[in-house]
Amino acid sequence: MQEDEASMRAKLSQWFRDSSDAVTVGVVGSGWVSTHFHLPVLSQMDGVTLSYVADIHENAARQASRTYGATPITITESDNLPRTDVALLATPVGARETYLETFGDRGTAVFSEKPFATNTETHRRYLELVDEVSCNYMRTWYSSTNQLKNAVQSDFFGPLRRVELHEGEIVGSTGQGSDTFRTNVDKSGGGVLMEEGCHLLSQLDHIFEGWDQTVEHTEIKWHEGLDVDLRSEITIENDEVSVPIEYRKSMIEPIGNRARFYFEGATMSVDPFEPGAQVKLAEPVTETARDRPGAATTDGSYTIDPDNSFATEYRQAVYLGWLDFLDAIEGHREADPAQQTRLDVTELMTDMYASATRGREGET
Amino acid sequence: MTAGLIGGNGEVGTELSFLLRQRGRSVTPICRNALGSAYLSHHGFECELGDVTDDTVANNLLPTFDGVVIAAFAPPISRRGFHPQGARRDNEAIVENAVRNVSADVPVIYFSSVIAHGREIGKSPLDWYYREKRNAETVFLEACQEHGQPGYVLRLGHVHGFLQDRSRSLTQQVQGQREVSIPIDPTTASNVLHTVSLAEAVDRCLDGAIEPGTYTLTNRPQWEWSRVLTHYADGELRIRYEPEETGLLSRVPVDPDPDVVAQAKDLTTLVLSSVPDSVSGVLYNRFLQSTAGSEIAALDRIPRIDLEVFTYDQKAPGPYLPGQTKTDELLSEMVDPVDES
Helix, strand or coil: CCCCHHHHHHHHHHHHHHCCCCEEEEEECCCHHHHHHHHHHHHCCCCEEEEEEEECCHHHHHHHHHHHCCEEEECCCHHHCCCCCEEEECCCHHHCHHHHHHHHHHCCEEEECCCCCCCHHHHHHHHHHCCCEEECCHHHHEHHHHHHHHHHHHCCCCCEEEEEEEEECCCCCCCCCCCCHHHCHHHHCCCHHHHHHHHHHHHHHHHCCCCEEEEEEEEEEEECCEEEEEEEEEEEECCCCEEEEEEEEECCCCCEEEEEEEECCCEEEECCCCCCCCCEEECCCCCCHHHCCCCCCCCCCCCCCCCCCCECCHHHHHHHHHHHHHHHHCCCCCCCHHHHCCHHHHHHHHHHHHHECCCCCCCC | CEEEEECCCCHHHHHHHHHHHHCCCEEEEEECCHHHHHHHHHCCCCCEECCCCCHHHHHHHHHHCCEEEECCCCCCEECCEECHHHHHHHHHHHHHHHHHHCCCCCCEEEEEEHHHHHHHHCCCCCCHHHHHHHHHHHHHHHHHHHHCCCEEEEEECEEECCCCHHHHHHHHHHCCCCEEEECCCCCCECCEEEHHHHHHHHHHHHCCCCCCEEEEECCCCCCEHHHHHHHHCCCCCEEEECCCCECCCCCCECCCCHHHHHHHHHHHHHHHCCCCHHHHHHHHHHHHHHHHHHHHHHHCCCCECCCHHHHCCCCCCCCECCCCCCHHHHHHCCCCHHHHC
């Protein structure tokens, strides 16, 4: 979406309300993200009709479809799914290809869960299968993310010197049973980077849209074949400036959540996990001061959110993602599938795994 | 002697694993999947993977242990959705399978909650958590009697500790403050249980130093809420008892209900239009004074701490676990068990 988000959104909502042809949406995969986010959001959107909810487990499909008047479908083959205008693909990332082939053949637009693919080669191959596609990197719709983007693009605080992106807490109770797909690397694609770290990378990709990115160095700790702790140094650059990024993602170290941007004129920090987090401004940190523990003070904070354009709640972010995608497939704006699915994010993850200095068979 | 800890990767289970190990007890956390075991494995624990709601899994895992602690609990809302009946089945299966599959005379400890005291603690018996805990206690004790196993039901207070979210949250709210207000009398018993006291209690039960039975477990002596808050403060902390939040100077409630305000305004205007202007003028000035008071109150409010557990304003009744060491004594001897590992 372009500038003046709120009025563009209002126009689109009105268009959907006035339109005599509802957009039909089929949901493939009735797991947690579908039942807690997509289905409640889609059911509230004008001009959208939920056609079916499909899952390989019959009870799951039936339970999920109950409230929404959608047809429950037990998946046997992807060809058996009814035709719709749009399909939500909320299966494990390792179980996407046959659906993409089917929907691509039909000309069905696809809104996929993240990550879109497990590596760059697969991502590019998937893009060949479908014409209209997007991916639910919902944090790119967060108010906090877009405030940081505005700060970077505006150059208001001077040149950007350095960025720290940290996210981590003890894994604790997973809420997942012993048969969870998340411990199956073929289905999940990986551990903490593939499941959650891609969100943080999508925020990076969004804030530095159009910049080149290079993974310099990565270290990974493994547990039972899954990455559980990751440190990576990335360089983001354009024609004028090169910025080092320190990226940390962990499920075994309680490092906390923070995105910290060191500008020449100020230090900005925010919790990247929370859509409505306040962006805190503090004095700039000098080269020597940066190494002191707690170098950037965060005394004094205020929110820079001019017109309430972006999400401050999780479902608002999901809603904005859908609105943007429907806007594109209705032909109201140009869309680049590679950008919509964040190919850059998949490339970053692929490069991080490749540059890791410890082998997968090493234990923590 | 090794204790098996079902639900070892939960918040309480994780911290208990570290503390028991620090006390010299061999502990095997039992987790449902490899993800859940990542942190514990990283810190040197040999975890077992398996879902104890499956009797076959319980039969494979549990007979080798010299004691079993059940810290696991299935909530009604999870990634599977809203399934209170499924949660009850799981909670019953956990306790039944645990008791059925341990070796003879092996102590089994079930973590219940002070909430199980219901009305005696100020909790409605309609509350789902109260009913689940009471049901699980009943199933557990019946299974222990049937199989002749020494069973301990520990009704835990509100657990605080190094890895507990509620402790982290209170620390963030309190640190850096010199004064806070709370909606409960600070001398009220908090029913807080620090994990150091929990670890000691579990150790003593596993050693057979306590008679099997049902016990309430909180800090010894009970911490009042003032003690809890000062535990997390980084300096002197003044705690004000404010049943309703007001400002320092104006004693006018902040954040008045906007609907009530709007209705009051309409009614007031209607009434005032029927009295002489000399009278309504005075009343209008009083209104301006009150409005100024609300706005000032909103400016100078002191930080307010409002916890859901404040609604349980009664001291949890006994019987209490006998022979507890004073919690402050245990804390003074404490070395961070995570750093130590």
